[in-house]
Structure formats: C-alpha cells, structure tokens
Amino acid sequence: MKRNNRRSLQARLAVLPHIVKELQRIDKAVPLNEQAGIKTLALDRDNDPVLVPMDDHQPQKKLGHSLEQFPHKNLISLLKFLRSTVGKDGKTGSVFTRLKPKEMGYHEYLDYWLCACGNFEKLEGFNACDSEGNLVSPVPKASFCRCERCGRVIKVSSHTIVGINLNPIRGRF
Ligand SMILES: [Zn+2]
Numbered sequence: 001m002k003r004n005n006r007r008s009l010q011a012r013l014a015v016l017p018h019i020v021k022e023l024q025r026i027d028k029a030v031p032l033n034e035q036a037g038i039k040t041l042a043l044d045r046d047n048d049p050v051l052v053p054m055d056d057h058q059p060q061k062k063l064g065h066s067l068e069q070f071p072h073k074n075l076i077s078l079l080k081f082l083r084s085t086v087g088k089d090g091k092t093g094s095v096f097t098r099l100k101p102k103e104m105g106y107h108e109y110l111d112y113w114l115c116a117c118g119n120f121e122k123l124e125g126f127n128a129c130d131s132e133g134n135l136v137s138p139v140p141k142a143s144f145c146r147c148e149r150c151g152r153v154i155k156v157s158s159h160t161i162v163g164i165n166l167n168p169i170r171g172r173f
Contacts, residue, residue, distance in 0.1 A: 012067045015075040019049055019063070022082035022093050030085055032078075041078075094169045096132035096153065104159040113159050117150035124148040133165025 029042035040052045049063040083093035105114040112120040128142035129135050133153040153163045
C-alpha cells in the first residue's frame, strides 16, 4: 500500500470511535438514505458500527471493514450528520452553529460582561470551550468560553459572541 493511502486510512480509522460514541448516544439504528443499497447504520453486539443492507438476505458489513468505500471527508460528513441526529433521549449531539459576530453587552454598574441571554459571571457563568463550544478543562487563558445558560460561544479576547452549541461534548474536568 502506498504511504499516502496508509495515512489516509489512519485518518479514517481515527473517525470511527467518534462515530461509535454518537451511535451509542443516539441508541437506535440511523437511516442512511444516501448510501446505495444500505438501509441503516447501527451498532452490533460488540459495539462495532455495521452497515445494514436494504436486502435482508445480504450480510451486514462492519463499517471498519468498509472504509475503502468511504473517503475521509464522507466519514466526517457522516459524523456531522450523526451529531445532528436526535437520539432516544430527544437530544442531538454536539452541533455548533456560527452566528453573526456580536460584541457582548457590558454592564457598567455590575462591572460584568453580559451574554445576550442576560447571564454573567456571577449567575450561571461561562466555561472554557474550544472554537465549536465543546467544553475543555479550564485553562488560565482559554480562547473561547460557553455560556452555561444559553450555549452561546464567546471569543474571549474580544468578548464576541461567535456561535451557539446547545449540546456540547463535555470533556473531562
Ligand atoms: Zn447566554
């Protein structure tokens, strides 16, 4: 196998655990309408993602064994699709939506920056996050933070609201 192919296969393999995590969250088979001949993507008993064919007589194929058919960018779009899919608990996964950048309000009397929802440091406060609103361990100089009340994502250096993520991945604290 050529070096490039191997590297690209590794990149695809790296996406798999994230797909497993989303399928566990969704907790049901997900229809894959765009894939010819495939009915759903589901987890088998070993928690491996499997492609369930339209034709019941055809065997299920493990996604991990079918990566040759999935270019890296298709796997990434599959992951994004899964993250926006509502699970049994009625929630989607982590979806970041960019908003038109807007500076936070500053409350002179309280001496605090306010989120558009009215939240500020002494109420529900803000947590350190990445540029897509997924929470990260608090660091002294986080570049982004997320409003704990409404999910808006704020660029810390300029106090600018840049997006919103209602159901972020909560990293280890
Ligand atoms: Zn807010």
